[in-house]
Amino acid sequence: MSEKITFEASVMRLEEIVRLLERGDAPLDESLKLFEEGTALISGCSKMLENAEQTVLKLTKKSDGTLEETRFDGEEE
Numbered sequence: 001m002s003e004k005i006t007f008e009a010s011v012m013r014l015e016e017i018v019r020l021l022e023r024g025d026a027p028l029d030e031s032l033k034l035f036e037e038g039t040a041l042i043s044g045c046s047k048m049l050e051n052a053e054q055t056v057l058k059l060t061k062k063s064d065g066t067l068e069e070t071r072f073d074g075e076e077e
Contacts, residue, residue: 007048010041017041 005013017038020026026034031041 005044006043007045010045010048012039014038014045 013077016068017034021031021034060070062068
């Protein structure tokens with residue numbers, strides 16, 4: 001895929017691919033193409049989620065009342 005596709009658009013296309021494959025009426029070669037497209041979309045979504053996870057920041061109130069940005073690691077203090 002040369003064009004940039006959003007996470008939401010990828011998920012919508014994946015849902016469409018699943019519906020098409022579940023119908024079971026596509027020829028084998030078309031089913032394989034859909035499957036390959038789906039696996040590529042899943043890989044792209046995984047990368048987007050990893051990137052988003054790495055950029056999530058948490059605002060923490062310091063003792064003097066000011067806010068400080070810190071990396072969010074998912075664990076509560």
